Amino acid sequence: MINLLIVEDDEQQREIIETIVDNDLHYVTSSASVEEAILILKSQPIDVIFSDWKLGALSGIDLLNFVRKNYPQIGFSIATAYGTIAHAVEAMEAGADDYLAKPFQRQALLLSIDKSYKANQLRNENSQLNEALVEQNNLAGIIGNATSMTKVFERLKRVSHTNATVLINGESGTGKELAARALHDLSNRQGKFIAINCGAIPESLAEAELFGALKGAYTGADSDKEGKIQAAHQGTLFLDEIGELPLSLQAKLLRFLQEGTIFPVGSHQELKPDARVVVATHRDLVDMSQQGEFREDLYYRLNVVPLVMPPLRERREDIPKLISHFTQKFAAQYSSPQPTIDKSILKQLLDFHWPGNVRELSNRVERFILLDDEQELINGMDTSRSAQHQFTLPSTGINWEAFEKQCLQDALRQNNGNKTKAAKFLELGYKAFLYRLEKHAIA
Incomplete structure (x- = not known):
């Protein structure tokens, strides 16, 4: 149903228009003046206005100007007995969607209303799209319209209102903490967002930092200490660089994720903080678990919802x-x-190629603003990566299989056998790297 407002001061003409549009497609409201039409607009939803030009003290153009300023989505058709080109131009410049010269035929009236309704729908859709883009582009400071970022935004919004554990993968500087904050900001959790870098705290203090400690539990514990998990009660706990968490604490974190309970250092009293856990890493946890550096059961408990922050070079x-x-x-x-x-x-x-990703770009722009020198944006840029790709092929050709195998072996040798680093060195995905190792029977 189209909510149609007819504005016509001639009663007989108004009744004719009402008769023409009286069908199952229109819910019709009528008025005889601009003033009355404005009151109707303030009291009920209107999709399309069909207005006469001449309406006494005020005109259809006056109404159109009011509508475009206050109700810009509404479709607007205007008719006049003085069907001059000048009137048509004035109407369209003021924002009318269509213009009819009197006398008009029944079909012309219906087509005009339909045209204005389609314009109304298009403006509404554009408005919704713009609102969505604004929301997306202001999602906790995450900026991006690339396809890879659109997927990130969609996943963030889809899981934000759940309590599912999220594992955020990505290179350093890609915005993993911003993604974690977005999950918290979009959720309905009322507690704090608590962030801790697992690689930045000494192993001897890590347990107390995470789980808390009682006074006297260790040297220097002069008072009870609230752990980060407890501080995140009814909020979100973000564990950055989870791959750096000591193995001794991985079992205790797994217990919390599975059972929801913790024991502060020096205490036998069980606590049950309600904290959603989001973790992030730039390391390959699968490879670490195979090397015995990360618990496999913890990895699967953390990787309930995986999220990958793309590097800047993949969303130029x-x-x-x-x-x-x-x-x-x-x-x-x-x-x-x-x-x-x-x-x-x-x-x-x-x-x-932005090895430092968005963080590096941010730092360069900040220096540029502080020093008012454009060269700060490009000073020290490493162009060696580009040079690496400038190969000179021999005129006799090469054996591709042998060349690929040699590259894989050299990459492993230069990175002391570390497959994760070797894959990164060759700019290959980890799975693609493993596939090529298997293909060439490289152990």
Whole structure:
């Protein structure tokens, strides 16, 4: 049903229009003046307005101007007995979706209303899309329109309102903590977001840091200490660099994930904090578990919902948007004018391989704003990676299988047999690397 408002001061003409549109497709409301039409707009939803041009003190154009300012999505058709080109141009410039010259035929009226309704629907869809994009682009500071980032946003929103454990993989600087914060911000959890870097705390203090400790439980424990898990009660606990968590604590973390209970150091009293756990790593936990460096059962308990943050080099189309975001952010932070960037500099930024990912881009833009020097955006850029790809092939050709096998063996040798590092060195996915090792029977 189309909610249609007819605005016509001639009663006989108004009744004719009502008769024409009186069918199952329209819910019709009528008014005889602009003032009355405005009152109707404020009291009920309207999809389309069909208005006469001449309406006494105020005109259909006056109504159109009011509608476009206050109800921009509404479809609007306007009719006049003075069907001049000047009127048509004025109406369309003011934002009318269609224009009819009187007298008009029944079919022309219905087509005009339908055209305005389609314009209404399109504006509504665009508005919803823009709102979704704004929400997406402001999702806890995560910026990006690349396909890989769209998938990240979709997964974040899908699992945010659950209590499922999430494992975020990705290189350093890709925004893993931002993704974890987004999960918390989008959830309905009322507690705090508590973040801890598992690689930044001494092993001797790690247990107390995570699970808490009673006074006197260890040297220097002068008072009871609340652990990070307990501090995240009814909130989210983010364990960054989970691969660095000591094996001795991995079993205790697994117990908490399975049973929901913890014991502070020096205590026999069981606590049951309600904390959702989100973890992140740049390491290959599967490879670590095979090497005995990470518990396999903990890995599967953490990897309920996997999430991969793509490296910046795989979403280069987001670089201009990220630069704009960081430029605005740091210009405001340091009360500096927002500068422009030369196209040649921008091209170099787009071509760079960004080993430090978004964090590196952010740091370069911050220095640029602080020092007001464009060269800070490109100073020290390592171009050796590009040179690595500039191979000169012999005129006689090469044996590809032998060449590939040699590359795999050299990569393993240069990385002391570490398969994760060797795969990264060759810019191969870990599974693709293992496949090639098996293919060439390399142990």
